[in-house]
Amino acid sequence: MSPQSTVNPARPTRHASRILVLHGPNLNLLGEREPQVYGRMTLEELNRAIAEFAANQGVEVRIFQSNHEGTLIDLLHEHRRWAEGIVINPGALTHYSYALRDAIAAVGIPAVEVHLSDIHSREPFRQVSVIKDVCIAQLVGKGLGSYLEGIELLLKGAKGAAGAG
Ligand code: DQA
DSSP: OOOEEEEOTTSOOOOOSEEEEEEOTTGGGTTTSOHHHHOSOOHHHHHHHHHHHHHHTTOEEEEEEOSOHHHHHHHHHHTTTTOSEEEEEOGGGGGTOHHHHHHHHHHTOOEEEEOSSOGGGSOGGGGOOSSGGGSSEEEESOTHHHHHHHHHHHHHOHHHHTTOO
16 A cells, blocks of 8 residues: 555645545445455544544544435535535545536535545556546545545645645
8 A cells, every 4th residue: 555645736725624524435334344455443433533633633523424425415515614624535436426526616615535545556447536636635545644634734725735745
């Protein structure tokens, strides 16, 4: 797993202190799902670590997981006036969901795409993200660290973190 970060200079960001964290399909099975790829941490443990980190940074987070594309889109819509930043692991929706991409673009909130695994060193279909161009950055291969760096990036603003990769 070689960790990577890509910051998208085309998309501006601003300081975010209310962050929506979304986990996509199959991430509810973390801990038991392909642990050699995704690690042994359960979603509950991951969420606890994210919430603790956020609290220490003075960031308010709301965290959701859904196996359904439409539910993730609804969550983006529902939180569009609350959230100042979005950290999203779209799971496999990353690779084909134009609807999710459109929803991120529609809400107009700086978003960071995160992945536990390094999608760039896996199967060819995983190396394609239809989401990344509507995000300020894509962080992969760092497990929990991808989410924490995503929060940091939103907090600092893309400029300050452009050298993070
Ligand atoms: C994932 C990578 C995706 O390709 C996969 O479908 C997932 C998890 C990751 O976090 O590494 O469900 O987003």
